[in-house]
Amino acid sequence: MSEPREWYVLLHVAGPAIEPEQNVFEHPGIGEHFAFLQRRSAAGELVAAGPFADVRGHGMTVLEVASADEATRLATEDDLAVVNGVLSVQVRPWRVVMSR
DSSP states (O other), X not given: OOOOEEEEEEEEEEOTTSOTTOOGGGSTTHHHHHHHHHHHHHTTOEEEEEEOSSSTTOEEEEXXXXXXXXXXXXXXXXXXXXXXXXXXXXXXXXXXXXXX
């Protein structure tokens, strides 16, 4: 078993720029979220990302970064879909005690 470590879960839901019946994945601003994920992947920080299968417009991203402050900064400042209200995000620390 490996030593416990902390990853950060970014829980995403449709933001205030999305109308109640609008599909967040059809909004032109969602491309900014995909660009954010690409940047985090290129930086070696992205563990996993994707939508939830049971709730339309909700999803999760897992980052491995140095601190909660860094995860929050990235989630709220680097993801322009969040900045522009296409998505709202909640950042949660996740203490990983087991993984592959």
